Amino acid sequence: MELQDAINRRHSVRQFTDQPVGKQTITKIVELAQRAPSWVNSQPWQVYCATGKALQAIKDAYREQDATGNHGNPDLAVMSREDWDSQAQANMKQWRHEIVHHFADFDEAHAKMTQASESLYDSPVILYITIPQNTPDWSIFDAGLFAENLMLVATAEGLGTIPTYNSVRFPAILHRVLGVPENERFIVGVSLGYPAKTTINTYRSARQPIEETLHFKN
Secondary structure: OOHHHHHHHOOEOOOEOOOOOOHHHHHHHHHHHOOOOOHHHOOOOEEEEEOHHHHHHHHHHHHHHHHOOOOOOOOOOOOOHHHOOHHHHHHHHHHHHHHHOOOOOHHHHHHHHHHHHHOHHHOOEEEEEEEEOOOOOHHHHHHHHHHHHHHHHHHHOOOEEEEEOHHHOOHHHHHHHHOOOOOEEEEEEEEEEOEOOOHHHHOOOOOOOHHHOOOOOO
């Protein structure tokens, strides 16, 4: 698959089949993703691959926390959408409007989105990307470059992905289940698998017009 095709085909998959993804395929995806640039070639990222019983243990533990009303304490700070820049707020509101109207009615949209989020999208694989605590904020940028490479390679391999805050809401659970050293912080979890043929996966979010994004100065 050509790079431009992979970029255009990549989108957030919110429901996966239970078809397993082979270890060899996962290894190939991560190995190619490692070609991402980083500050002074620091390559700060580590990848922890959760599948099978380990991933189920994570999902079960998350459900238990949700049932108590605990919304999580991720390693990266979050902020209310109302506090974001106005342009970002407008994009998020537009996304919400479009994805809700992608379904027959609001109730169906709400039910499907909630179920997808609570089940961590039924993904058979989650690749958790971490960086050391003792790194600058630039390492977060580096991890983002690595994650994008990872998702594009996965797309080229015929797989779907979605990077989520939802998957890293409870770092203590992830440290325990995955055996991740305490001096690493979780940046994002990338769900990986084969997309299910469902309405939620046919939605494609829009992008701002290029003239509103690219600014030339001669």
